Amino acid sequence: MGYLGELFVMAMTAIFIQNFVLSRFLGLCPYLGVSKKLDSALGMGMAVIFVMTLASAITFLINKYLLLHFGLMYLQTIAFILTIAALVQFVEMVIQKNAPALYKSLGVFLPLITTNCAVLGVAILNTTAFRSDGTTAYNFFDSVLNGFFSGVGFTVVLLAMAGLRMRLEKADLPKSMQGMPIALILAGIMALAFYGFMGFKI
């Protein structure tokens, strides 16, 4: 399989088969919290793609040249959280200054994902992930692309959820089911549907 095929497998895995929200159950907080409206869900999704891609790149370097080098793998979690939090803050400042329009759409969501478990999850999973041959560990570009595709996967289900919930707003539900209860049931059904992708052999 060529590198393009490898990318396809990686994308399908990250978006559908091992979707961060629906099969790894990471990042459920924004998934339920920011899925009330389509446009804010889109904003959140873009912010997550952005941060996941950048975080994958930086944490890969930190992991390879700092933690592995000094044999400090047990400090991975704390080092990654530190890195991601600092990175998100830094990115927030940069876009607030240089791209006010982007800041308006992403800005409020960026602090939310500072310590988002999905972002930390992609960073940690990158360090233990293998290509489809099962022996080659991810290199720098693999990690960055995996981060990007994972973010896309998050955005896809977040948008689907937001679209469904907007229609549910108008549905005639019993009062005790309105809002969060029906959202949780919906999330469960979506997770079951995505479970179907598990059997795919690529």
Add this chain to the structure above:
Amino acid sequence: MTFILLESVSMLNTIGIPVLIIGALGLIFGLILAIASKVFEVKIDPRVEAIMEALPGANCGACGAAGCAGYAERIINEGEAINKCAPGGAAVAAQIARIMGKDAGAMQQKVAVIHCSSGGHNNTKWKYNYDGVESCKAAVNIAGGPNSCSWGCMGLNDCQKACQFDAISVDANGMRVIDFNKCTGCGACVRACPRNLIMLVPINRNVYIKCSSKEKGPDAKAVCGSTHPCIGCGICAKKCPVQAITVENNLARIDYDKCINCGICATVCPTKAIEDLLAGMRKKAEINPELCIGCTICAKVCPVQAIKGEIKKIHEVDKDKCIGCEQCVAKCPKKAIEMI
């Protein structure tokens, strides 16, 4: 000796290096962020921050914005009115006015009043024993609520839960008591009550019709556990000296723009449905004969014709007729009338 030294060196390695690396990582990120915050500093309108400081920070939403921050931005960017903060009241409006260099505008402090005298353990005719979720919103859906009166309070304290200022408490009888010193008039309880029993009333008005039943008289009497229902008889409306009370759908309501706090309605109400906080505490007017010039203004404003006197002659107050509304005190040009 050598052994101990080696031991301490390897200890230093296992503990020192991680501490050093994570510490250095933190330090570097900290420095980068500190530099970035200077380099990428964005000037925001300092007035927004100043207004944020002035606002109470309860994020109650009484102003219509999502929170205090949203209100502050609306004031600056959209020219929103500055007297919309109910919890902050006139004090905050004045502070914002200073920041904005604007006139504060008149602000009437209001408090929440529950317009029902039922809902406690001993003063409610229960239709059934409600045993479900502790919420008025849930109970109201079950056969029209547990209170026999389908307009009345269900006593499950949704208003108390909605109050962010701890102003509503529950007494021994299970009745909700609103502390006017703590109530800010934000209206959270008004929105929380599924029966719409709570209304905002200017704090200087002390007469309330404590019933919201639109049933016909006999029906309202039959179901009211407190025996003080409004039966819509209209006596209060007839006796009101300033025509502030109207009866509609068997229910009397006070127009607080007209009400003069005289309390006559409370004394004439046959079912004692009207609560008068000033009952028995009102003073009677008395005219100081040395200051009175006989201008007749007081006699004209008196709603119950309790003041008699010819023009240019000293006037007198009929104490039996005086209701203590203080209208004459406010109008007397010579400040000759005192409340005793």
